[in-house]
Amino acid sequence: MEATATAVRQPADAAPASQPAFAGTLTDKLREQFDAGLLSGQALRDDFTIEQPLERYTETDHAVWRQLYERQSSMLRGRVCDEFLAGLSALGMERDRVPSFARLNETLMRATGWQVVAVPGLVPDEVFFEHLANRRFPASWWMRKPEQLDYLQEPDCFHDVFGHVPLLINPVFASYMEAYGKGGLKAASLGALDMLARLYWYTVEFGLIRTPAGLRIYGAGILSSQGESIYSLDSASPNRIGFDVRRIMRTRYRIDTFQKTYFVIDSFEQLFDATRPDFAPLYTALRGQPTLGAGDVAPGDLVLDRGSREGWADSDDI
Numbered sequence: 001m002e003a004t005a006t007a008v009r010q011p012a013d014a015a016p017a018s019q020p021a022f023a024g025t026l027t028d029k030l031r032e033q034f035d036a037g038l039l040s041g042q043a044l045r046d047d048f049t050i051e052q053p054l055e056r057y058t059e060t061d062h063a064v065w066r067q068l069y070e071r072q073s074s075m076l077r078g079r080v081c082d083e084f085l086a087g088l089s090a091l092g093m094e095r096d097r098v099p100s101f102a103r104l105n106e107t108l109m110r111a112t113g114w115q116v117v118a119v120p121g122l123v124p125d126e127v128f129f130e131h132l133a134n135r136r137f138p139a140s141w142w143m144r145k146p147e148q149l150d151y152l153q154e155p156d157c158f159h160d161v162f163g164h165v166p167l168l169i170n171p172v173f174a175s176y177m178e179a180y181g182k183g184g185l186k187a188a189s190l191g192a193l194d195m196l197a198r199l200y201w202y203t204v205e206f207g208l209i210r211t212p213a214g215l216r217i218y219g220a221g222i223l224s225s226q227g228e229s230i231y232s233l234d235s236a237s238p239n240r241i242g243f244d245v246r247r248i249m250r251t252r253y254r255i256d257t258f259q260k261t262y263f264v265i266d267s268f269e270q271l272f273d274a275t276r277p278d279f280a281p282l283y284t285a286l287r288g289q290p291t292l293g294a295g296d297v298a299p300g301d302l303v304l305d306r307g308s309r310e311g312w313a314d315s316d317d318i
């Protein structure tokens with residue numbers, strides 16, 4: 001299995017979740033944080049949020065933020081979409097220390113009505129969807145350790161805040177995320193979370209966008225990872241295929257390697273418009289169809305780049 005440097009990995013296809021999954025339950029995570037005295041005097045609210053414990057960040061936490069911020073912001077120039085950079089600068093996101101969510105929210109709320117709320121870690125699907133549906137983005141409050149700069153299995157504050165929050169300034173993307181939350185509640189009731197999760201994976205986490213200047217990154221899972229920020233655009237190995245909702249909903253994905261296929265949108269309007277229709281009939285239609293492997297190219301695909309598959313083991317394919 002090839003090494004991966006992606007900063008966050010999301011649910012195995014087997015696990016019907018639509019947000020990052022990690023080893024261990026929320027209860028473990030919470031107990032760990034309470035035992036370490038990190039959340040003393042606080043209660044977990046019914047919606048699984050807590051007050052961001054700003055005073056608990058150590059100098060090491062701030063140093064890790066600073067290091068990751070510097071590394072990613074210089075590397076991303078010419079690689080990330082303009083909308084992300086516009087969001088980053090509109091937010092005036094701190095470079096030197098872990099940002100205060102309350103301060104980010106002043107700008108974010110004014111721009112699109114979104115806010116960032118602090119959570120101890122992954123929250124149950126329905127809770128996650130409920131937050132998104134109400135324009136609240138649940139962000140892990142804690143920072144990864146210095147020895148985890150390149151890879152950790154669960155979303156930390158850098159992935160969630162640097163990776164996800166800047167695009168929430170963009171009105172169209174902001175609407176897409178709210179619609180996703182509402183769609184999540186519906187998909188849960190229809191038993192279709194596996195299909196919906198693939199859409200989140202291949203857009204919000206690992207999406208690419210075609211611009212006049214060339215391909216650019218908008219997926220948070222790519223752009224909080226130094227290695228995948230380069231690989232996703234420059235490597236000849238993966239497929240790059242035009243965005244297609246039905247195709248994506250049938251496509252399995254890897255959580256433990258760089259992606260084998262990236263789906264490319266032409267604009268956030270395309271993404272929002274294509275996901276506007278009621279998915280209920282689509283879920284019914286797709287349920288009976290075979291799924292596609294993470295690295296497959298299928299008839300009808302709008303192939304921008306057919307991957308060379310270099311470095312992939314056969315046993316690698318799912």
Ligand code: PHE
Pocket residue numbers: 176179180182183184186187199275276277278279280
């Ligand atoms: N249109 C989708 C539905 O009916 C909702 C949705 C929108 C889902 C955007 C995902 C992203 O379920």
Ligand code: CO
Pocket residue numbers: 008020155159160163164205220221
């Ligand atoms: Co994420």
